[in-house]
Amino acid sequence: MDRENTCIWEEHIPGGCHWSGIVRRGTTLRLRDVEGGANAAVLFFNQEEKLERYNMADTLKSQHTFRLTRGHACYSDMGRIFCCITADTAGWHDSVCGVSDAGLIRQKYGVARYQEHRNQMYRSGLDGMLIELGKWGLGMRDVVSNINFFSKVTAESSGELVFHAGNSKAGDYVDLSFEMDTLMVLSAAPHPLDPADRYRPGAVSLAAFATQLGAAEECARIAENMRGLHNTRRLYACGGGAV
């Protein structure tokens, strides 16, 4: 993305906190790991029809990939592309491990309530997600397998999973170029497999830019994504006209 491109809006999400909002097609959102070691658990929904949502299985199998990085697209369950990953300095993002929940946070890190700790209280990934979903009339039924941006998990041949601490450094970023008007829900609590024994989730910042012409070409090298983009542009072909 061109550095001279003007930032439309910015948002700072402290570690453990959560955010949701509409990201319009034609917008590129830069997610930045502010301090290193952040985890951004993210779900996408079609803003017009929220039954259409991010689909981990379709995303992975359509692109024959287990990891997500630059050149990959994030698919809905309707054969459309929410966004293309058009830049990535972390190199690996997980989509199979889900989110931490209150029980896991308590068991791993103990309890830190608001009464004693104010906004430093311990929050779980799932609870943050449910709060954001609740703002849009959504809830537990809408929690499906999410993306964990900045987290790297590999699999041994036996299927055993390995969490790679330090995958993402301070300042690392990933650019999402949106092809659909998308409700994005983000929870910045620790990854469920993060072995750190202290609750120190990293902050995530968001910066929105106008997408540069031809940005989606980054994903079009995969033949499946050409068809995904075709399906997506059809959705907007009448009203918007932009194809």
Added chain:
Amino acid sequence: MSAQNLVASKLDPDLAVVDEICAAGEPWVKLVKKGQVFRIVDLEGNQAVDALFFNAAHALERYSATDTIRRQNRLYLTTGSQLCSNFGNGMLTIIADTCGRHDTLGGACAAESNTVRYALDKYPMHSCRDSFLHALAHEPLCEQLSMSKRDLPSNINFFMNVPVTEDGGLKFVDGVSAPGKYVEMRAEMDVVVLISNCPQLNNPCNAYNPTPIRLLVWHPTNAC
């Protein structure tokens, strides 16, 4: 737990309280009570069986691929694997498995994803999601739980082999299953089983030939 935990069952099919055949391309729905044992038999080999489980009292609690994966730190399912819900509870435990590996990453085929994966003109072909939606529209058990598309998360693909490479690739390879291989699980709560016997004709996993499966249930007393 080894990568492929091959364990045979001692249960006698003659004592099963449910013994049914589900043809390829058909859905199958059944209530399996806590303690009962449920078996899926791959009759002709390399058939993909797309399966979801719901708490029989409220469908808000359902099978969760991510909980199953992260709570056991393991991608593949075999004997000893617990199938976890989105509330973190064990719904079923795999107690016998003569196949050795089952997938929970690949999800279900759908008309829309077929257009992406294969070709735009594949949209009219029958798919697992069509079977799931057909079941939601017709099966009294699903209707009682007020289930809809909203309640369809990532599923299990029994008998399917989807290995992940160390560098992060995902491969759909020839199945490790064969005629007569089966997987058997004990219900840890009352569950509604929702199955689509996969009709996919574009995937080499089933040699382009979807085939029937056999489904059996035993009461706990007959399962000891």
